[in-house]
Every structure is written in structure tokens, then in C-alpha cells.
Amino acid sequence: MSGHDDVPDWAPRNLSDTGGHDNPYTFLGASDPGGAREPQPGTPHPGTPRHGTPRTESGEPFDAFKRPDRAPRPPGPAHAAAKPPRRRLSLGGHRPPRRVGGILLGPLAGAVGLVLLTGLGAYAVAAAAGGCSGDDAVTIGVDAAPDVAPAVVRAARRLNDAGHKAEGKCVRAEVRSTDPAAVATLLSGKGVAGVTQKPDVWIPDSSLWPKLAGGSGQAGAAGAFTQFGGIASSPIVVAMPSGLATQLRNLGAPAQPSWKELLAAAGTASNAEEDPAGGDGVIPARLLRLQVPDPNRTATGMGSLMLASALLGRAAGGEAQFAGVVRTIREGTAASVKAEFTPFGQPATDRYPVALAPEQAVYAYNARRPATAAVAVYPAEGTVYLDHPVTVLSKDPGKVAAGRLLKKALSDRAARGDLQRLGFRTPGGTAPAAFSARTGLDPRPPKALPATPAAQVRSTMQSWAQLSLSIRMLSIIDVSGSMDEKIAPDVTRLQATVRTAQGGLSLLPDDSELGQWVFSTELEGSQDWREMVSVGPLGERLGSATRRQRMLSAFAQIRVKEHGDTGLYDTVMAAFDYMKRTYKPEYVNSILLWTDGRNEDPGGPSLAETLDHIRREYDPERPVLINMFGNGEDVDVNELRQIAQLTRGDAYVADTPGQVQALFLRALSQRVSP
Structure with a gap:
């Protein structure tokens, strides 16, 4: 490292951000923090069709790896004109690294020739061998993840020029750089996200995409794929x-x-x-x-x-x-x-x-x-690797054979060299020569976790879809007389409950919606419950304070009702009806009730009436989840569980305040299936 900044000594300091002819932009993959750029003059527009070869302003075919020619130099001194022309640096050559401004341009500098293809969705059509077209050719459309697309274009061009044949016809590959998520959306049958044409060969950045798309269960989803293995690997790191x-x-x-x-x-x-x-x-x-x-x-x-x-x-x-x-x-x-x-x-x-x-x-x-x-x-x-598999989507035998030839071309020495210059390991884990402690990377391959089965991929992504939804929750705290009993020196049941509720509040982001009720018996006339804070976004301002601040203030004001009983059933039914009536489909709508006992309201509904009401009113299209926390020896867990499980929720008993964190997480993990 230099003594003046955190820039590693190996990093070339003459890379241009302009993409000009003297310093062409270096494409370093889809994960390149530089991102996609606007097309430069001479590069194809994102709408270019597969069968139209992109050309420069001069009419020459666009070459993704060729350094643009410099403008002619003006006449100079005679001794300068007499110098022999400088040789261009070849990606496959053995020219020793040179220094520019004191910085060594070694293996990383080989990537300087890998110029941007024009961004996501742009077409980069490999040049075809002469006469290989129409009915005389097996033409495969290839969608490649943007991070490996430059190397795939190079390999496809070599494949086309080699004159290989499949099913008695010459092979022609046409490559475009495409977001894997867009192709996966199309293949899953869930809609269109920028890609309307299924490719013959798909090279996403991970095998997770075909596993997810192949078993979506949606009408129009693609069936089984033919896979020929990965062409480059990159582990997920911290x-x-x-x-x-x-x-x-x-x-x-x-x-x-x-x-x-x-x-x-x-x-x-x-x-x-x-x-x-x-x-x-x-x-x-x-x-x-x-x-x-x-x-x-x-x-x-x-x-x-x-x-x-x-x-x-x-x-x-x-x-x-x-x-x-x-x-x-x-x-x-x-x-x-x-x-x-x-x-x-x-x-x-x-x-x-x-x-x-x-x-x-x-x-x-x-x-x-x-x-x-x-x-x-x-x-x-260990970790998960991105493996960039060659996946043939076509059932046509000729195109399957052509896909196999493309995989072979992507596995040869030239393609491996191109991929390593982009910063990828080989499928077996061999690192580029530039990987070292000085570059912030370890050349030793990290341990690979076992491949995730397709069913588990889909199950995990379903869990993500459910768990990543925002919470809309009504919290209800028991303030009956028994909540004033001490469970530890100087700590009552109510104090312990409020502390754990505060801990739960801290886990929720500001876009969560929360409200607070308390309940006992006859808190407001004959009504067993009272609203302290209305349900709404925690970050929303209510007068001079946010709802989160109002919640914290409400917790501080909660007091036990002396001689109050536990109007549990009335309160549960009222809360359930309220949350169903105000249901919001973009949230997980739930009730979290904290109590230390069982129902003690002789004039209220029975357990059977409560269960019948919730069973009758539960709407799977507008699901409201009930979870209950019990605290104390008088809690009837079976009674609470019967109510909660009608809504796919559950009941939990916390013996100590320290257990509530884990139980709260467990409650959050039990979401309603979509």
C-alpha cells in the first residue's frame, strides 16, 4: 500500500473513466461497480436484433475486445518518424508486464482490452464463418450474464470461425448480454421483465436461476433443461x-x-x-x-x-x-x-x-x-459459489449439440484466460494470477458448501417472500390485577412484559405498522380493551412525535387495573375483527397478545364461541395471524394455542424476560403462506 492512501500498489492508476479511444473503458463484469454506461459511438443500441452485426461509425464490425485505433499523430521530428511502430499488447501473448507511472501493469492489465459491450440488454453478435447462415446453419441464440458476456462473445467468435458442425450443418452462435433475473422471469411463466424471447442457450451467473425457474409451477413455465456445467466460478465473500x-x-x-x-x-x-x-x-x-x-x-x-x-x-x-x-x-x-x-x-x-x-x-x-x-x-x-452454467433450453438435437460445442469452446485455454482476466476462478477454483494479499484476495479456493437442491431453492425463496414482507401488527398487553405480581426482585409481570415488548419494538423497521391496546375487564365502560396508539407506520409523525416514540411513551404509561380480571376472549375477537377490517395486502397483518392467565370474564363469550367466531371470520384471502405470549403459572397454553392455530399462529410461554427475544423471532418466522 502507498503511504498516502488505501489504494493497493497493484491497482493501475491510468485507467480512464471516459472510455475514450486512448483509454478504452475496462469491462469487469456485471458486478463491476462501474455499472452499465450509455452506448458510446460505434457500439450497438440495446435494441439491435440478433441477426444484425453491430458496426462502428466507420462501418467495421464492432469488436468487444479490440482496442480502438488512435487518431493519426501529426508529423513529428524525423528521428521519431524513423522509430519502428509499437507492437500492440495481445491478450494471449507473453509480453512481460510494464510500469506506467511507477505502477506495475501485470495480469490485471490484460483486462484493459475487455471493453464494455454497451450495457445490460445490449446485443453482441459474434461474427459468423463465411457462408454459415440460413437453412445451412444451426444458429443458437445465447443469453449470457453480463459479467461473463465479453468472454462468451470471444469464445463464440472462435467457435463460428472454426467451422464446427452439428447434425451435418455448420454452427453459428449469436450472443447477447442479458440480466439473468429477466430470463428467469420469462422461463418461470410469471411474466416479462425485459426479455421476450427465450434463448436457445442460457449462461446465467448461477445454477440457482435454472433451479428456481424450472419448477415455478406457473402456466407456461419452462421444463427440464440440458446443463453442461459451469465455465467460471466466483465465491460469495464478505x-x-x-x-x-x-x-x-x-x-x-x-x-x-x-x-x-x-x-x-x-x-x-x-x-x-x-x-x-x-x-x-x-x-x-x-x-x-x-x-x-x-x-x-x-x-x-x-x-x-x-x-x-x-x-x-x-x-x-x-x-x-x-x-x-x-x-x-x-x-x-x-x-x-x-x-x-x-x-x-x-x-x-x-x-x-x-x-x-x-x-x-x-x-x-x-x-x-x-x-x-x-x-x-x-x-x-465455507460459502456458495456462482458457477455460470451453460444451460441449453432448446429441445432441438442440433441446438443441443451446438450448445455442447459452445461449452467446449468456453472451456479451452483461451476462454479460461479471458475469464480469469475478468476476475473469475476456473470451475475448479484456480484463481487468477493477480489474486494475492496485496490485492485483497486469497488465491486459495474457499470451501464450497453443498449445492442446494432445486426444491430447497424454491422453498427458501418462498420463505424470503413471506419473511421480507413488512409487519402490520396490533400489540395487546394484559393489565389485569394479577399482572402486578412480582416474578423477580422489584420486577412485576407487567414490567417484564413491557420490557420485552420494547425489545420487540426495537426489532421492527420504521416502515412497519404497529399499534398498542391494553385489556382487562371494563376498561372503557363495558368494553374490555382500550386503544393507546392507533395502528400505523412507526416512522409516521403524530403531532410532535413519531408513532415509535408514541409507542415508547405508551409503554411507560401502562398501569395495572386493580382487581381487574382477564377479558381475553372479547378482546381477541375485537382485535381480530379490527385487523381484518383494516387489512393491508402488502403487509403481514398480525396480532400479538401478551397475558399472564386465562379468560376470567363471566359475562363474556366462551372459548367455543370465540373459536367459532374466528373460524367463521377467517379469510385466507385476507389472513390475520394471531400469536400469543403467556407469562406465569396460570396461563392455559392449550387454550391460547387453540385460538392462535386457527389463524396459523401459535402460543408461547416465556419463563424469563431473557427468553422473549428468541420467542419473538420465532413468532415473526411463522408467516402466512401466500
């Missing part, structure tokens, strides 16, 4: 600013901390006396702010969920811990991999930013010479 990595080392953190410790430090479960996701390492709790790209749009985000599911699914309390991780991911969701790195260059506020990102994205980010370099951390348990 990317962090280099300064933070140094601080963690100084704290004594291991080079490979556990996922559990990292998630705990990212605030998976805050304010917990018994943190179900907490670690026992040296990284302070809530030190980190986790950034994850949208799991609905990116394989990295989807892979992060598979990773959490694999590590937590079989552990005790894994369901609740997974719910906590989902909440952390939801609160830290970034629009793209590019956006994950934006906070790295900004002053730290309350917590330090870290990102779950492909290793290749770290390589790409550092290649752009940021003010703050990134370091990849490889957790001890």
Missing part, C-alpha cells in the same frame, strides 16, 4: 473496507471468522439477553452494517439466503435465526452489487459497512482505484 479489516485483525479476529459471528456483529438480533444468533467471538456486536443485493434480482442475494438456510436450517432454533437473518438482509438490501460498495468511500456513521458480494466484484471494485480499497473475507464454514 467484502469490507481495508481499514476495517485492519481494525478487526488488531482486535484479534481470525482471518476466517465464522458466519455466525459476522451476522451477530451485523445486528441480526439486537438487544437480546439471550441472542439466538449471537457469537462468542471478538468482533463487537452491532459493529457492522450488512449490505446484500436484492435476492429477487441477483444471484448473490439469492445465494446469501441459501447460505443462511444451509448454516441455520438444521440448528436448534434455526427457523427463528433464519427469520432474524432475513430481517437483517431486508434492512440492508442494496439495489445492486455496485451499490453495495458505495458506502465504502463514505465516512462511517454508527456502524461500518460490509457487503456480501462475489469475489469477482471485489476484484473489479479495486481495479477502479477507489479511495478505500476492499478486502475479501472468507468465513470458516
Whole structure:
């Protein structure tokens, strides 16, 4: 590292951001934080059809890897004109690295020839061998993930020029750079998201996409695919600013901390006396702010969920811990991999930013010479790899054979070299020569977690869809006389309940909707309940304070009603009817009731009448979930559970205040199926 900034010594300092002829823009993949740019003169427009070869202003075919010619130099001194012309640097040559401005341009500089294809959705059609067209050709349309598209274009051009044949016809491949999520949406039968034509061959960034799209169950969904394996790999790593990595080392953190410790430090479960996701390492709790790209749009985000599911699914309390991780991911969701790195260059506020990102994205980010370099951390348990599989969607035997030939072309030495220059490992894990401690990357391949079965991929994404919905909840606290009994020195049941409710409040983001009732008997005339705060967004202002602040103030004002009984059934029915009447489909609509006993309202409805009412009024199209927390020896858990389970909720008993955090997470993890 230099003594003046965090830019690694290996990063070339002469890369231009202009994309001009003298310094063409270096394409470093879809996860390149530089993102897609507006098409430059001479590049194809995103609407260019497959069969039209993009051309430059001069009429020459666009070559994604060719360095544009410089403008002729004006006449100079005779001795300069006599110098032999400088040789161009070939991607496949063995010219030794050179220095520019004191910076060594080694293996990374080989990527300088990989210019931007014109962004997502742009067509990059590989040149076809002469005469290979029409009925005399097997033509395959190839949709490739933008991060590998430049190398796929090169391999397709070599394939076309080689004159290979399939089913007695010459083979012609036409490649376009396409967002995998758009293709997956089309194949799943769920609609159109920018792609209207199914490709013959699909090279997404992860096998998770075909697994998700192939079994959606939607009408029009694609069936089984023919897969020929991956062409490049990139593990999901924890990317962090280099300064933070140094601080963690100084704290004594291991080079490979556990996922559990990292998630705990990212605030998976805050304010917990018994943190179900907490670690026992040296990284302070809530030190980190986790950034994850949208799991609905990116394989990295989807892979992060598979990773959490694999590590937590079989552990005790894994369901609740997974719910906590989902909440952390939801609160830290970034629009793209590019956006994950934006906070790295900004002053730290309350917590330090870290990102779950492909290793290749770290390589790409550092290649752009940021003010703050990134370091990849490889957790001890292993990780999920993005594998870029060649997937044939066509059933035509000729196109299947052509897809196999393309896979072979993408596996040869030239293609492997192109992919490594983009920052990818080989399918077997071999790293590019540029990977080293100086570049923030470890050349040793991290352990790969087992591949996730297709059914589990779909199940996990369904859980994400449910758990990532915002909460709309009515909290109801028992204030009957028995709540004044002490359960610990100087702590009553009501005080313990309020403290745990406050802890639950801290877990909910501002876009959650919450309201607060209390209940006993005859709190307002003959009515057993009273509204303290109306249901609405926690961040909404109610006069001079937000609803969250109003909730905290209401908690402080709750008092026991002396000699009050427990009007449980009346209150449950009233709350259920209210939440159903005000139902909002974009939320999980739920009731959370806290009590220390059973129904004690002789003039109110019976258990049978209550169950009959909820059974009759429950609407699966407008589901309202009831969860109940009991506290005390008088709680009839069976009674509470009968009510809750009619709505697919449940009842829980907390013996100590410290248990409520885990139970609250468990309650949040039990969502209504879509």
C-alpha cells in the first residue's frame, strides 16, 4: 500500500473513466461497480436484433475486445518518424508486464482490452464463418450474464470461425448480454421483465436461476433443461473496507471468522439477553452494517439466503435465526452489487459497512482505484459459489449439440484466460494470477458448501417472500390485577412484559405498522380493551412525535387495573375483527397478545364461541395471524394455542424476560403462506 492512501500498489492508476479511444473503458463484469454506461459511438443500441452485426461509425464490425485505433499523430521530428511502430499488447501473448507511472501493469492489465459491450440488454453478435447462415446453419441464440458476456462473445467468435458442425450443418452462435433475473422471469411463466424471447442457450451467473425457474409451477413455465456445467466460478465473500479489516485483525479476529459471528456483529438480533444468533467471538456486536443485493434480482442475494438456510436450517432454533437473518438482509438490501460498495468511500456513521458480494466484484471494485480499497473475507464454514452454467433450453438435437460445442469452446485455454482476466476462478477454483494479499484476495479456493437442491431453492425463496414482507401488527398487553405480581426482585409481570415488548419494538423497521391496546375487564365502560396508539407506520409523525416514540411513551404509561380480571376472549375477537377490517395486502397483518392467565370474564363469550367466531371470520384471502405470549403459572397454553392455530399462529410461554427475544423471532418466522 502507498503511504498516502488505501489504494493497493497493484491497482493501475491510468485507467480512464471516459472510455475514450486512448483509454478504452475496462469491462469487469456485471458486478463491476462501474455499472452499465450509455452506448458510446460505434457500439450497438440495446435494441439491435440478433441477426444484425453491430458496426462502428466507420462501418467495421464492432469488436468487444479490440482496442480502438488512435487518431493519426501529426508529423513529428524525423528521428521519431524513423522509430519502428509499437507492437500492440495481445491478450494471449507473453509480453512481460510494464510500469506506467511507477505502477506495475501485470495480469490485471490484460483486462484493459475487455471493453464494455454497451450495457445490460445490449446485443453482441459474434461474427459468423463465411457462408454459415440460413437453412445451412444451426444458429443458437445465447443469453449470457453480463459479467461473463465479453468472454462468451470471444469464445463464440472462435467457435463460428472454426467451422464446427452439428447434425451435418455448420454452427453459428449469436450472443447477447442479458440480466439473468429477466430470463428467469420469462422461463418461470410469471411474466416479462425485459426479455421476450427465450434463448436457445442460457449462461446465467448461477445454477440457482435454472433451479428456481424450472419448477415455478406457473402456466407456461419452462421444463427440464440440458446443463453442461459451469465455465467460471466466483465465491460469495464478505467484502469490507481495508481499514476495517485492519481494525478487526488488531482486535484479534481470525482471518476466517465464522458466519455466525459476522451476522451477530451485523445486528441480526439486537438487544437480546439471550441472542439466538449471537457469537462468542471478538468482533463487537452491532459493529457492522450488512449490505446484500436484492435476492429477487441477483444471484448473490439469492445465494446469501441459501447460505443462511444451509448454516441455520438444521440448528436448534434455526427457523427463528433464519427469520432474524432475513430481517437483517431486508434492512440492508442494496439495489445492486455496485451499490453495495458505495458506502465504502463514505465516512462511517454508527456502524461500518460490509457487503456480501462475489469475489469477482471485489476484484473489479479495486481495479477502479477507489479511495478505500476492499478486502475479501472468507468465513470458516465455507460459502456458495456462482458457477455460470451453460444451460441449453432448446429441445432441438442440433441446438443441443451446438450448445455442447459452445461449452467446449468456453472451456479451452483461451476462454479460461479471458475469464480469469475478468476476475473469475476456473470451475475448479484456480484463481487468477493477480489474486494475492496485496490485492485483497486469497488465491486459495474457499470451501464450497453443498449445492442446494432445486426444491430447497424454491422453498427458501418462498420463505424470503413471506419473511421480507413488512409487519402490520396490533400489540395487546394484559393489565389485569394479577399482572402486578412480582416474578423477580422489584420486577412485576407487567414490567417484564413491557420490557420485552420494547425489545420487540426495537426489532421492527420504521416502515412497519404497529399499534398498542391494553385489556382487562371494563376498561372503557363495558368494553374490555382500550386503544393507546392507533395502528400505523412507526416512522409516521403524530403531532410532535413519531408513532415509535408514541409507542415508547405508551409503554411507560401502562398501569395495572386493580382487581381487574382477564377479558381475553372479547378482546381477541375485537382485535381480530379490527385487523381484518383494516387489512393491508402488502403487509403481514398480525396480532400479538401478551397475558399472564386465562379468560376470567363471566359475562363474556366462551372459548367455543370465540373459536367459532374466528373460524367463521377467517379469510385466507385476507389472513390475520394471531400469536400469543403467556407469562406465569396460570396461563392455559392449550387454550391460547387453540385460538392462535386457527389463524396459523401459535402460543408461547416465556419463563424469563431473557427468553422473549428468541420467542419473538420465532413468532415473526411463522408467516402466512401466500
